[in-house]
Amino acid sequence: MEGVDHLAHERNKSEFDVDAMKIVWAGSPHAFDVSDRISKLVASDPGFRKDNRSTLSRKELFKNTLRKAAYAWKTIVDLRLSEEEAAKLRFYVDEPAFTDLHWGMFIPAIKGQGTEEQQQKWLPLAYKMQIIGCYAQTELGHGSNVQGLETTATFDPQTDEFIIHSPTLTSSKWWPGGLGKVATHAIAYARLIVGGREHGVNGFIVQLRSLEDHSPLLGITVGDIGMKFGNGAYNTMDNGVLRFDHVRIPRNQMLMRVSQVTCEGKYKQSDVPRQLVYGTMVYVRQTIVADASCALSRAVCIATRYSAVRRQFGSQNGGPETQVIDYKTQQSRLFPLLASAYAFRFIGEWLKWLYADVTQRLQANDFSTLPEAHACTAGLKSLTTTATADGIEECRKLCGGHGYLCSSGLPELFAVYVPACTYEGDNTVLLLQVARFLMKTVSQLGSSKKPVGTIAYMTRVEHLMQCRCGVQRGFAELSVDLVEAAVAHCQLIVVSKFIEKLQQEIPGKGVKQQLEVLCNIYALFLLHKHQGDFLSTGCITPKHAALANDELRSLYSQVRPNAIALVDAFNYTDHYLGSILGCYDGNVYPKLYEAAWKDPLNESVVPDGYHQYIRPLLKQEIRTARL
Numbered sequence: 127m128e129g130v131d132h133l134a135h136e137r138n139k140s141e142f143d144v145d146a147m148k149i150v151w152a153g154s155p156h157a158f159d160v161s162d163r164i165s166k167l168v169a170s171d172p173g174f175r176k177d178n179r180s181t182l183s184r185k186e187l188f189k190n191t192l193r194k195a196a197y198a199w200k201t202i203v204d205l206r207l208s209e210e211e212a213a214k215l216r217f218y219v220d221e222p223a224f225t226d227l228h229w230g231m232f233i234p235a236i237k238g239q240g241t242e243e244q245q246q247k248w249l250p251l252a253y254k255m256q257i258i259g260c261y262a263q264t265e266l267g268h269g270s271n272v273q274g275l276e277t278t279a280t281f282d283p284q285t286d287e288f289i290i291h292s293p294t295l296t297s298s299k300w301w302p303g304g305l306g307k308v309a310t311h312a313i314a315y316a317r318l319i320v321g322g323r324e325h326g327v328n329g330f331i332v333q334l335r336s337l338e339d340h341s342p343l344l345g346i347t348v349g350d351i352g353m354k355f356g357n358g359a360y361n362t363m364d365n366g367v368l369r370f371d372h373v374r375i376p377r378n379q380m381l382m383r384v385s386q387v388t389c390e391g392k393y394k395q396s397d398v399p400r401q402l403v404y405g406t407m408v409y410v411r412q413t414i415v416a417d418a419s420c421a422l423s424r425a426v427c428i429a430t431r432y433s434a435v436r437r438q439f440g441s442q443n444g445g446p447e448t449q450v451i452d453y454k455t456q457q458s459r460l461f462p463l464l465a466s467a468y469a470f471r472f473i474g475e476w477l478k479w480l481y482a483d484v485t486q487r488l489q490a491n492d493f494s495t496l497p498e499a500h501a502c503t504a505g506l507k508s509l510t511t512t513a514t515a516d517g518i519e520e521c522r523k524l525c526g527g528h529g530y531l532c533s534s535g536l537p538e539l540f541a542v543y544v545p546a547c548t549y550e551g552d553n554t555v556l557l558l559q560v561a562r563f564l565m566k567t568v569s570q571l572g573s574s575k576k577p578v579g580t581i582a583y584m585t586r587v588e589h590l591m592q593c594r595c596g597v598q599r600g601f602a603e604l605s606v607d608l609v610e611a612a613v614a615h616c617q618l619i620v621v622s623k624f625i626e627k628l629q630q631e632i633p634g635k636g637v638k639q640q641l642e643v644l645c646n647i648y649a650l651f652l653l654h655k656h657q658g659d660f661l662s663t664g665c666i667t668p669k670h671a672a673l674a675n676d677e678l679r680s681l682y683s684q685v686r687p688n689a690i691a692l693v694d695a696f697n698y699t700d701h702y703l704g705s706i707l708g709c710y711d712g713n714v715y716p717k718l719y720e721a722a723w724k725d726p727l728n729e730s731v732v733p734d735g736y737h738q739y740i741r742p743l744l745k746q747e748i749r750t751a752r753l
């Protein structure tokens with residue numbers, strides 16, 4: 127049955143132009159072209175093979191990641207790929223690595239917090255990978271509370287240097303990706319001390335390892351923090367520990383866009399807000415939102431294709447059993463996730479626009495939209511990563527027992543993805559930031575400062591005006607409710623941006639109609655899930671709730687014939703999906719059967735350890751010996 131498309135009958139049912147939807151998903155014809163070309167290039171190159179990750183030891187796994195990163199770099203250089211193509215290549219190689227932090231945080235931190243001069247010095251080295259950087263902020267004792275970091279950077283005017291020091295065990299840097307075994311440099315965050323006075327946390331470029339033999343420089347103790355959740359998964363990354371023992375760096379290695387220290391030991395603050403020291407996190411949170419739709423769509427693609435292949439019960443007169451995708455319960459779990467994948471794709475696009483807009487304004491010294499950008503990136507990062515991590519696990523369950531096999535791709539995807547709920551800001555901590563922003567807005571309602579952008583709706587919510595006295599009851603006391611309010615606010619953004627997307631012209635037969643169905647599913651599913659809140663606040667009546675439920679059922683029926691085409695529109699190669707259950711041709715069973723025999727445990731019919739442990743048991747030798 128090799129070469130047969132087992133999902134062809136499903137593909138024939140679809141009512142829209144899948145190729146046009148692929149362009150909508152990618153964002154533009156150009157983005158589609160790049161993505162399509164590079165994903166196929168990676169998939170066809172045996173150097174990027176990844177199906178053996180779960181069976182390798184940590185050392186083998188890590189060395190293999192180093193090999194792949196070097197091979198990816200060679201490919202990028204040999205083929206003269208553009209920055210966009212290179213980023214896509216790293217994405218489709220699909221293996222967390224030190225390069226994520228080098229390109230994703232180290233370089234952006236220098237760009238965002240370095241002066242022109244610093245950028246000119248460091249960026250060319252970093253772009254050519256003549257130095258490899260990481261982002262060393264978190265410590266053993268403090269991650270969320272950045273102001274609580276203990277590492278110190280004390281200015282020594284005698285030598286025009288900073289002395290970077292870890293005064294306590296808890297001040298050891300702990301977690302930075304790429305730090306453990308690879309990075310030659312770090313952006314290390316430390317409390318700035320000038321003339322005995324403290325000036326808050328700032329970033330410093332610190333060389334960690336020799337560029338000759340990779341050994342740690344004087345005063346640096348560095349290593350890996352150990353195995354993390356799951357086999358393979360995020361263990362390809364060398365998250366590290368780092369201690370500084372009075373390490374000296376030149377003064378001009380303090381990132382000086384936000385504040386400066388002169389050679390005379392004078393501390394100066396620029397006109398830009400201090401919060402720009404946190405700017406790299408805003409940037410990365412925005413990219414994490416865009417990534418969420420990739421991870422969720424990947425899981426949904428696997429679960430949808432497999433649900434169309436898998437049959438259980440319902441055979442009539444010896445005919446085929448029912449495809450599990452036809453069960454309403456399966457649809458009610460799967461289709462809201464499919465809708466979420468599309469919703470997150472569009473919110474990711476919008477957030478990218480918002481970030482570009484705020485960056486442009488910052489360059490023109492307009493800081494007015496920074497609080498909103500912070501709230502949106504923090505809140506949407508929290509919402510989308512929580513929903514995606516939960517969604518991947520739901521997809522595993524939707525695939526029944528086979529979803530638990532590594533060859534389904536779902537266990538590894540979950541293990542790799544789930545720390546996204548913690549890194550770049552714990553999701554609850556981030557929602558508290560959104561709540562703080564919302565409460566600040568509420569407290570200003572009625573003043574001359576009118577809320578705009580994503581909070582413009584607040585002026586239209588009458589009862590918020592009366593809530594103000596309640597808010598003063600204490601933020602901490604009400605934090606549980608405030609976090610719920612923050613989630614609701616973020617969901618409102620997601621829904622409204624999905625609706626705005628539909629107001630644009632969307633070419634392709636039936637494409638807009640499909641997106642309308644998905645948008646309605648996303649919104650009505652939320653209403654259904656939180657109907658208690660909507661009913662108790664009088665926003666809807668029980669009749670509305672029942673209608674919403676009926677409408678959802680009808681929407682699921684409309685998605686059903688298009689489900690396979692809607693996941694085909696993600697345009698994922700089998701290599702990227704990394705899942706037998708999700709393979710394009712749906713030829714699941716022979717592939718599962720074949721894969722089982724390739725497991726190292728099946729290399730011999732009689733396992734290692736038989737003579738030592740099984741035979742003595744069977745022969746009752748163990749019991750005899752004990753008696």
Ligand SMILES: CCCCCCCCCCCCCCC/C=C/C(=O)SCCNC(=O)CCNC(=O)[C@H](O)C(C)(C)COP(=O)(O)OP(=O)(O)OC[C@H]1O[C@@H](n2cnc3c(N)ncnc32)[C@H](O)[C@@H]1OP(=O)(O)O
Nearest residue numbers: 220221222226269270271272401404500539542549550551
């Ligand atoms: C199967 C294989 C798959 C393979 C897939 C591979 C792809 C995967 C690759 C993914 C790569 C991802 C790599 C991840 C690497 C992770 C890196 C990290 O985690 S780096 C460390 C990140 N750390 C954090 O995020 C820490 C979180 N904490 C904070 O951000 C802050 O400390 C805080 C905001 C929680 C509190 O800060 P504090 O100064 O105490 O703030 P206040 O609450 O007092 O607020 C003061 C004021 O500032 C405003 N504010 C706060 N933050 C910001 C900001 N970032 N930007 C702008 N403004 C900010 C805040 O609102 C307050 O404003 P005010 O007007 O006073 O109310």
Ligand SMILES: Cc1cc2nc3c(=O)[nH]c(=O)nc-3n(C[C@H](O)[C@H](O)[C@H](O)COP(=O)(O)OP(=O)(O)OC[C@H]3O[C@@H](n4cnc5c(N)ncnc54)[C@H](O)[C@@H]3O)c2cc1C
Nearest residue numbers: 261262263264268269270301302303545548549550551554
């Ligand atoms: C895989 C991975 C990669 C990482 N990579 C990097 C990296 O490259 N560079 C780097 O610097 N860091 C990195 N980190 C660290 C990461 O940024 C932190 O772990 C994260 O910010 C959470 O901080 P924490 O560990 O201190 O959590 P904690 O703050 O200790 O959280 C523990 C619990 O306390 C709760 N909590 C904390 N504060 C509050 C509060 N104010 N109110 C209510 N509840 C609260 C949280 O919700 C959570 O439930 C990485 C972490 C992981 C897991």
